[in-house]
Amino acid sequence: MRRLARTMRFHLDEHVPHAIAEGLRRRGIDVTTTVEAGIRSASDDVHLAYALEQRRVIVTNDPDFLVLAQQDMPHMGIAYCDQGRRSIG
Numbered sequence: 001m002r003r004l005a006r007t008m009r010f011h012l013d014e015h016v017p018h019a020i021a022e023g024l025r026r027r028g029i030d031v032t033t034t035v036e037a038g039i040r041s042a043s044d045d046v047h048l049a050y051a052l053e054q055r056r057v058i059v060t061n062d063p064d065f066l067v068l069a070q071q072d073m074p075h076m077g078i079a080y081c082d083q084g085r086r087s088i089g
Helices: 018-026 045-055 064-070
Strands: 011-013 031-033 057-060 078-080
Touching: 011 045, 018 031, 018 057, 045 057, 045 064, 064 078
Parallel strands: 011 031, 011 057, 057 078
Antiparallel strands: none
């Protein structure tokens, strides 16, 4: 049986600069943002539910998501980068 390759899709939470979404899109990566999804200022649970429903890995620099990742909440994945440790480019 032949398997179809799946492309990873990402959702950037409100703490991730919009410039990152723009850069990823220029490289052909499927990205949504919190503002585009209409969930700005929503709880982290809402962000996780949106990302799960859309089958997207959430990208964040909010350490609260590290706590959620250790709980028994379903998600497609959480990519965390400590704020101030990396730069765009």
